[in-house]
Amino acid sequence: MNVSTRLLAFAGLLVLAFGGAALAGATIGTAGGEPAGGHGGAQPPPRGAAPGHGGAHASADRGPAAGGLAISDEGLSLEPARTFFGDGERARFAFRITDPLGRALREGYELESEREMHLIVVRRDTATYEHVHPKRAPDGTWAVDLELSAPGTYRAYADFKVGGRQRTLATDLFVPGEFRPEPLPAPRPTDSAEGFDVSLDAPELRAGRESEVTFEVSRDGRPLEELEPYLGANGHLVALRRGDLAYLHVHPKSGEGHEGTPGESHGGGKAESADAHGNEVAFAATFPTAGRYRLFLQFKTGGEVRTVAYTLEVPR
Ligand SMILES: [Cu+2]
Structure with missing residues (x-):
C-alpha cells in the first residue's frame, strides 16, 4: 500500500x-x-x-428526518448579508441562496405551505421563536425584518423547496449583550397563548418512526369551534432537537393537499380527514433520536397568528 x-x-x-x-x-x-x-x-x-x-x-x-445543521448542502448555500446585529434594534436580515458557482438562485422556488421561503429564527436556548416570510428581490436577495432584541446566539433556518426537494439551510446570528440563557422547560402537555389553551397528544411517539402529533385548541374549557387556515393547514409546526437544534421536517395531516391553493383551503381542509375536528391540528413527524425536542405550534384565530411551545420527550 x-x-x-x-x-x-x-x-x-x-x-x-x-x-x-x-x-x-x-x-x-x-x-x-x-x-x-x-x-x-x-x-x-x-x-x-x-x-x-x-x-x-x-x-x-x-x-434524514432532520435538517438545519448545515449552511451548505447538496450544492446550495445560504449566504447571509450579515450575522451580527445591534442590541435592541429592529434588524433587517438579508440573505441569498447560492449555487456552487456562487450565483444567487433567483427563481425555481416552489410553494411549500403556500410560501416560497419560510424563515424560522430561534435563540439557541429556544426561549424565543420567530417565523417570517422574506421577500425576494429580482436579484435573488431575500430580506425581512427580524425581532432580535434579546442578546444571545440565534439559529436562522431558511426552509424552502427547489427541484421538488425540501431544503433547510441555517446560520447562526449574534446579538451582543449580556446573554441570560433560559433552561429548557420541563415537558408539559398544555401551553396557552392569549387565553387559548392548546393540548398536545402524541400517544405513539417513538424515535426513528413517523409519529402523529395532535394539538387541540380550547378556550375557557370548551373546544374551539374552528381554527382559521394558516399557511394552507390548521396550523404550522416546527420541531427542534435539544442540543444541536436539528430542524425536523413535519407535515400537516389536516388541510393536506391544499398547498398552493389558498383560496380553496378555507373550510375545505378540515373535511379531508373524517375524524378531524375544527379545533384540532395534526402532524406527521419523525423524531430521529430519543431525547427532548422543542416544538413551536402556530395557529390562527380571530385573524391573529398565535404561538405555543412544548418540550417533548421522545422515548427510544
Ligand atoms: Cu412560513
Missing part, C-alpha cells in the same frame, strides 16, 4: 464513519417497514450515503 492508497483508504473510512453517523438516526426503526411516504418533500440522502452501506435508504422518499 503506497501513501496515496493509504490516504484514499483513510478517506473512505472517514466517509463510512460520518455517513454512518448521519444515517444512524434514520436507520433506527426501519425494520418496522417503510413509513408512509409519497409526499415529494423528503430530503435527499446526505453525502456519503453511497449505495452499499445504506441499503435501507434507497427509496427517494427516505432521507
Whole structure:
C-alpha cells in the first residue's frame, strides 16, 4: 500500500464513519417497514450515503428526518448579508441562496405551505421563536425584518423547496449583550397563548418512526369551534432537537393537499380527514433520536397568528 492508497483508504473510512453517523438516526426503526411516504418533500440522502452501506435508504422518499445543521448542502448555500446585529434594534436580515458557482438562485422556488421561503429564527436556548416570510428581490436577495432584541446566539433556518426537494439551510446570528440563557422547560402537555389553551397528544411517539402529533385548541374549557387556515393547514409546526437544534421536517395531516391553493383551503381542509375536528391540528413527524425536542405550534384565530411551545420527550 503506497501513501496515496493509504490516504484514499483513510478517506473512505472517514466517509463510512460520518455517513454512518448521519444515517444512524434514520436507520433506527426501519425494520418496522417503510413509513408512509409519497409526499415529494423528503430530503435527499446526505453525502456519503453511497449505495452499499445504506441499503435501507434507497427509496427517494427516505432521507434524514432532520435538517438545519448545515449552511451548505447538496450544492446550495445560504449566504447571509450579515450575522451580527445591534442590541435592541429592529434588524433587517438579508440573505441569498447560492449555487456552487456562487450565483444567487433567483427563481425555481416552489410553494411549500403556500410560501416560497419560510424563515424560522430561534435563540439557541429556544426561549424565543420567530417565523417570517422574506421577500425576494429580482436579484435573488431575500430580506425581512427580524425581532432580535434579546442578546444571545440565534439559529436562522431558511426552509424552502427547489427541484421538488425540501431544503433547510441555517446560520447562526449574534446579538451582543449580556446573554441570560433560559433552561429548557420541563415537558408539559398544555401551553396557552392569549387565553387559548392548546393540548398536545402524541400517544405513539417513538424515535426513528413517523409519529402523529395532535394539538387541540380550547378556550375557557370548551373546544374551539374552528381554527382559521394558516399557511394552507390548521396550523404550522416546527420541531427542534435539544442540543444541536436539528430542524425536523413535519407535515400537516389536516388541510393536506391544499398547498398552493389558498383560496380553496378555507373550510375545505378540515373535511379531508373524517375524524378531524375544527379545533384540532395534526402532524406527521419523525423524531430521529430519543431525547427532548422543542416544538413551536402556530395557529390562527380571530385573524391573529398565535404561538405555543412544548418540550417533548421522545422515548427510544
Ligand atoms: Cu412560513
